[in-house]
Amino acid sequence: MSRQEANIYEIAKEAGVSIATVSRVMNHSTTVSEKNTKRVLDAVKKLNYVPNNAARCLSTSTSTSIGVVIPDINNPFFSQLLQGITRAADEMGLNIFLFGTNESSEREHKVLDSMREHRLCGIIITPVSAQDSDTLQKLHNFEALGIPVVLLDREVDSNAFDRVVTADEEGVFLAVSELIRIGHRKIAIITGPEASRPGYERLRGYCRALKDHGISLREDYIRKGDFMVDCAYAHTLELCRLPDPPTAIFASNNMTTYGCLKAFGELGLRIGEDIALFGFDDIDELRWLNYNVSVVSRDVPAMGEQAMRLLMRRFDSEDRPEQGTRTCLPTELIMRGSERVPGVLAER
Amino acid sequence: MSRQEANIYEIAKEAGVSIATVSRVMNHSTTVSEKNTKRVLDAVKKLNYVPNNAARCLSTSTSTSIGVVIPDINNPFFSQLLQGITRAADEMGLNIFLFGTNESSEREHKVLDSMREHRLCGIIITPVSAQDSDTLQKLHNFEALGIPVVLLDREVDSNAFDRVVTADEEGVFLAVSELIRIGHRKIAIITGPEASRPGYERLRGYCRALKDHGISLREDYIRKGDFMVDCAYAHTLELCRLPDPPTAIFASNNMTTYGCLKAFGELGLRIGEDIALFGFDDIDELRWLNYNVSVVSRDVPAMGEQAMRLLMRRFDSEDRPEQGTRTCLPTELIMRGSERVPGVLAER
């Protein structure tokens, strides 16, 4: 077993050709005579040679690595995103540098800085906040250096970047409209951070649905959440203990849904019976447990794949007619019964 | 905004020093006069300079990237592992190349090959199978090239590698012993793949507990699972429909626990009431939903951190007195009530 990686010179020597020829067969570039091709290939196999990527990067000033920046690896939503990204990257022969920000802007800045030195060929990021001017500037800097950036799920205050999002507003609008259609009038929402697209867009869908149906917004029914379980749990308890409690709650993300369910469990409320629940993003685990929660759903891995595809498109074509492309993937309602409350329906 | 990354020559020119001096201040190596240090730093800031990592790697033939190979990014167990790894890597200033194998040996081989070209400084891998001679050979090859490998959670048929595992056998032994202590005699297990440490070690703990207490193993109570929900679900249904069904089921991993719960739900069985359930690996989601499942638990992020630490130790010290270190982290029983079945207790 070789104690040291072989380099192109050793292969050339072993094959009795020049390093240029070795390089050519490794890269399938110019045609090389059949005889020499075989000799090189044999030498490569014999010496177990693999080209040094760093050298190649340096020489060509290109890269095959993309940086992926994600706020919370443990949230299944981001795992699924990551899955889609890795799958697509894999097909394209690209490697992934993974960075976690843990929802901290400070970490995000550091990460973005450290990414600079890798001369990545592209960046996919779900930024912590839409209003972080520091992050914004760093991202612009990457673009200025010719490194394409794709925003995933969350956006920033700029149209300069390609991004892939989903029709959250529409999805929530349809969901809440459905709640109204079947009789709900007292519908609460536990929102996400207002500083991010998912947060405010979902809230907007909720507001539009109520307005469109002539239902006035009630301040006590709009609870500012943070997409975390604990906060959603606390809000749900408060909502249910209101003198005039809502008959339905819209949970703005997967963790919020868990928070609601936790509170319902403690209060002895059954979804689809005592109270209605509508979630955002489907949760496999709940189905296994026979919780029939209706949700606004979307193909999360597809979002990741689409982000990779967007990046890809920026590589080959130097003409970037549509830099700043906003790809919007659809959302879909999945009705499972949790939207119902027999009492409410009867009252209609 | 610079259309092109600045290099060390531009900095040297701007600062009026040689590239060596620039290199020195960038690396805090030799001391540089205060005056020149300032001039360099100013130039760096002015030109927004970040050293090219590829060039540095090539020049020093070192690397600051470690490869992480994981079978299923979507399984929360691996997300948590990844979280621990990224956190530790971050502290150490290392970057992570993420690779997913999707539990496919074929993919694993490809990934391992593609990793070669990156001249990584270390590898952390949860291999698909313990008996894959191809993977084994590739891993040996990395070690031979001086690239340390750490196995995480799963092992391979070799003691040549550092690895971090947990006391699964002991944990399961204690869990099943506890089941017996409180009155259970008919205890089933849904196992994992026999080809991996977690699979067979957990089974072994189960067998030992029964034997130690003079309870003979029943073939119909030992169900070969695959750590997936569907399979566990099917097994649970069959177990519960046995003429002489078990009073307790041990679920060998998180997904298996879900499979059991799914089946229980359909059969109308309540854990801790009609049937006992003991799981392996804690599941936050279940607690939120008020499922009190007793489990054999372990600190999963700590496993990832420990893997990084093991790698780290191999970097600095060329003396590797203990290559092949097997770090075994503890498991712990968390009792929540699902182990009980009033009827069984009464029968004692």
Add this chain to the structure above:
DNA sequence: GTGAAAGCGCTAACAG
């Protein structure tokens, strides 16, 4: 179709 040679951007002796 093939080889010689000039970089890619950086580090690390080696002189001074």
Add this chain to the structure above:
DNA sequence: CTGTTAGCGCTTTCAC
């Protein structure tokens, strides 16, 4: 303390 220089391993003209 500082500058010069020789690589690190590869790609890529440019001649032949």
